[in-house]
Amino acid sequence: MAIIARALVAESGGGGPAVAGVGSYSLAYPRFRQLRDQSSDVVSSVFGFAPLGVGDQTATFMVDNQTVGATPNVVRASRADAEQRACHIKIASVPAGSITPANSKSYNRGMMRVGEAAPALRVLDQEERERTLTDLSGPRGLVLLFYRGYW
Amino acid sequence: MEFDRLAEAFEAQGYRLAALSVDVPERSRAVRARIGLRMPLLCDVMREAVKAWDLYNRRERGGIAVPATVVIGADGAIRYCVREGMARRLRASELLAWLGQPGGAPEPPRARGFWPGWRAWWRALQR
Numbered sequence: 001m002a003i004i005a006r007a008l009v010a011e012s013g014g015g016g017p018a019v020a021g022v023g024s025y026s027l028a029y030p031r032f033r034q035l036r037d038q039s040s041d042v043v044s045s046v047f048g049f050a051p052l053g054v055g056d057q058t059a060t061f062m063v064d065n066q067t068v069g070a071t072p073n074v075v076r077a078s079r080a081d082a083e084q085r086a087c088h089i090k091i092a093s094v095p096a097g098s099i100t101p102a103n104s105k106s107y108n109r110g111m112m113r114v115g116e117a118a119p120a121l122r123v124l125d126q127e128e129r130e131r132t133l134t135d136l137s138g139p140r141g142l143v144l145l146f147y148r149g150y151w
Numbered sequence: 152m153e154f155d156r157l158a159e160a161f162e163a164q165g166y167r168l169a170a171l172s173v174d175v176p177e178r179s180r181a182v183r184a185r186i187g188l189r190m191p192l193l194c195d196v197m198r199e200a201v202k203a204w205d206l207y208n209r210r211e212r213g214g215i216a217v218p219a220t221v222v223i224g225a226d227g228a229i230r231y232c233v234r235e236g237m238a239r240r241l242r243a244s245e246l247l248a249w250l251g252q253p254g255g256a257p258e259p260p261r262a263r264g265f266w267p268g269w270r271a272w273w274r275a276l277q278r
Contacts, residue, residue, distance in 0.1 A: 115228060116228065118223045118228065119200070120203075121193075121200055123194060124176055124193070125179075125191045125192060126179040131193060133223060133227065136167060136169050137223065138165050138167035139225065140164065140224070141230065143154070143169075143221070144170075144171060145220055145221075146170075146201065146204070146217060146218055146219040146221070148211075149172030149173050149215055149216060150215065
């Protein structure tokens with residue numbers, strides 16, 4: 001991991017934006033997973049720029065799946081861009097559980113992060129009964145949907 | 152509503168569903184009956200929960216909730232959260248697949264093309 005990190009830093013010149021998101025992935029290597037973001041959603045959220053055209057819409061993310069198991073650390077992100085050969089690469093030592101796409105800054109600016117404790121909830125339901133997270137939750141948890149209302 | 156349709160599948164995974172807005176209980180009750188929802192509709196009339204979750208849109212209709220989907224584990228920790236938009240919604244089936252086989256989290260919802268029909272235009276004009 002450390003050797004790979006140094007190599008990538010040298011390749012990128014140490015610059016580049018922080019990596020904060022991953023796309024859907026397929027197992028491509030024994031140690032690394034290759035992530036492809038065909039829609040460029042993750043590209044724009046990770047790098048902070050809008051996609052330029054069809055040719056730009058593929059980015060490859062290399063994630064180390066040995067260190068943290070199910071929640072891999074992103075160790076390299078590169079942008080396949082025919083016009084701009086220089087890849088944007090950044091080593092990210094992101095804590096496990098904090099690199100889901102939901103945490104990418106363009107989607108969840110200021111929102112709660114994965115792994116944090118959910119704020120307490122004490123509200124009425126449609127029958128005017130008081131409900132809390134505890135009584136709403138199932139054996140494994142709760143899927144809470146926030147909606148605009150005023151239907 | 153896709154989530155409500157898949158409620159039993161979520162329950163089979165050990166997760167219950169609930170939806171939250173700033174609507175008053177009477178309105179939520181009417182909406183639930185009209186659409187035939189089974190999940191509870193939570194009414195954050197005082198806007199305390201949406202503010203605590205930082206999902207408060209103060210610019211519309213005196214303050215409403217920002218659409219979002221959050222998965223809270225049984226231990227009270229957030230397992231997944233995503234802020235959504237009018238044309239960018241997380242698919243229930245994708246979330247369900249991820250809950251059944253955690254690994255890579257679901258992709259951020261993509262914006263989808265939306266063209267309202269004449270009925271929607273008419274309703275909007277009436278309002």
